[in-house]
Amino acid sequence: MNAFTFAPPPPSPEAERLRGEIREFLASEMPSYSPRERAESWNGHSPEFSHKMGQQGWIGMSWSKEYGGHERSALERYVVLEEMLAAGAPVSAHWIADRQSGPLIFRKGTEEQKREILPKIAAGDAFFCIGMSEPDSGSDLAATRTRANPVQGGYLVNGTKVWTSFAHKSHYMILFCRTGAPDAADRHSGVSQFVIDLHKTENIKISPIYAHTGEHHFNEVVFTDTFLPQSALLGREGDGWNQVTSELALERSGPERFLSSFTLVVELIRALGTDPSPAAQVAIGRLTSHMMTLRRLSRSVAGMLQAGENPATQAALVKDLGAVLEQETPEIARLLIEAEPQAESTQTYLAVLSHVMLHAPSFSLRGGTREILRGIIARGLGLR
Numbered sequence: 001m002n003a004f005t006f007a008p009p010p011p012s013p014e015a016e017r018l019r020g021e022i023r024e025f026l027a028s029e030m031p032s033y034s035p036r037e038r039a040e041s042w043n044g045h046s047p048e049f050s051h052k053m054g055q056q057g058w059i060g061m062s063w064s065k066e067y068g069g070h071e072r073s074a075l076e077r078y079v080v081l082e083e084m085l086a087a088g089a090p091v092s093a094h095w096i097a098d099r100q101s102g103p104l105i106f107r108k109g110t111e112e113q114k115r116e117i118l119p120k121i122a123a124g125d126a127f128f129c130i131g132m133s134e135p136d137s138g139s140d141l142a143a144t145r146t147r148a149n150p151v152q153g154g155y156l157v158n159g160t161k162v163w164t165s166f167a168h169k170s171h172y173m174i175l176f177c178r179t180g181a182p183d184a185a186d187r188h189s190g191v192s193q194f195v196i197d198l199h200k201t202e203n204i205k206i207s208p209i210y211a212h213t214g215e216h217h218f219n220e221v222v223f224t225d226t227f228l229p230q231s232a233l234l235g236r237e238g239d240g241w242n243q244v245t246s247e248l249a250l251e252r253s254g255p256e257r258f259l260s261s262f263t264l265v266v267e268l269i270r271a272l273g274t275d276p277s278p279a280a281q282v283a284i285g286r287l288t289s290h291m292m293t294l295r296r297l298s299r300s301v302a303g304m305l306q307a308g309e310n311p312a313t314q315a316a317l318v319k320d321l322g323a324v325l326e327q328e329t330p331e332i333a334r335l336l337i338e339a340e341p342q343a344e345s346t347q348t349y350l351a352v353l354s355h356v357m358l359h360a361p362s363f364s365l366r367g368g369t370r371e372i373l374r375g376i377i378a379r380g381l382g383l384r
């Protein structure tokens with residue numbers, strides 16, 4: 001069996017000093033946000049708030065200063081993330097760019113790509129979406145059928161991406177697609193990534209996919225003979241699988257994987273009052289201990305990323321356990337308080353409960369389904 005560890009993250013007194021600054025900022029910027037609005041967590045979309053975060057130097061924190069970054073540690077960045085999520089700050093506008101697209105460009109991009117795009121991300125003024133999932137493919141990225149065929153001066157792209165969060169509000173997409181012939185012996189070969197300027201590129205159709213709540217976060221993105229210049233290629237042609245798997249380690253390991261429903265926990269404790277039943281005390285203790293354990297694992301992954309490692313297996317475990325916890329949370333809440341969730345309720349707890357229950361099914365889909373993640377974990381442990 002392979003070694004599988006979560007080493008203690010290195011100490012970071014700088015990160016803890018930063019925590020106070022962040023809380024002061026949030027108290028100043030979010031005094032009027034209701035618990036229902038805070039329950040949006042990292043789906044809350046506010047370009048204005050993202051720009052203010054950029055002014056504070058809290059986006060692109062670990063990148064070098066020549067590209068607009070601030071050369072701070074991964075653990076300092078982690079403190080910013082968890083404080084924003086715990087407060088229910090509207091961070092989705094810049095979230096993907098800061099979490100994975102920017103770091104990927106920083107590591108694999110051309111000098112032109114880095115100088116053109118990274119400073120705008122760090123300023124909170126450039127937003128990204130991810131072109132990974134496709135119809136009929138689920139979370140199996142190796143089954144991608146979107147193709148970029150070489151032509152004079154670049155590539156012609158044809159294909160469809162789905163579940164593309166906030167594509168309609170993004171400036172750029174990182175597209176994962178085929179550039180070579182599929183190899184039956186190696187499904188991970190012949191794939192590449194491209195950086196696409198969605199505002200300047202023609203023959204891209206973005207259509208809404210509405211959630212059952214009526215919200216418009218997801219989109220279908222169709223490419224029809226879409227021309228991409230050679231300069232849009234990200235990294236080496238054919239190296240897309242290695243690049244995308246390193247990107248997914250960033251996507252799956254953060255505190256958003258267990259703090260999406262944090263506002264519900266807060267409101268549940270408030271609704272239980274100052275004299276909760278013994279059963280409620282046990283349940284809240286259990287939820288708290290699970291969150292603290294996941295935080296410890298997640299911070300360990302941040303430390304590995306800071307050390308230049310690729311903790312894909314550990315990240316998959318954090319994401320899977322986080323989804324389990326977040327889907328259990330509203331069910332535990334319903335057992336403790338006998339009241340039906342109501343989206344339009346004037347009772348804060350019921351409105352927040354309704355929101356989380358409606359979104360909970362997606363927690364085990366986004367970032368990779370439970371089955372895919374457990375396959376990754378099994379391979380990482382040498383079990384398959």
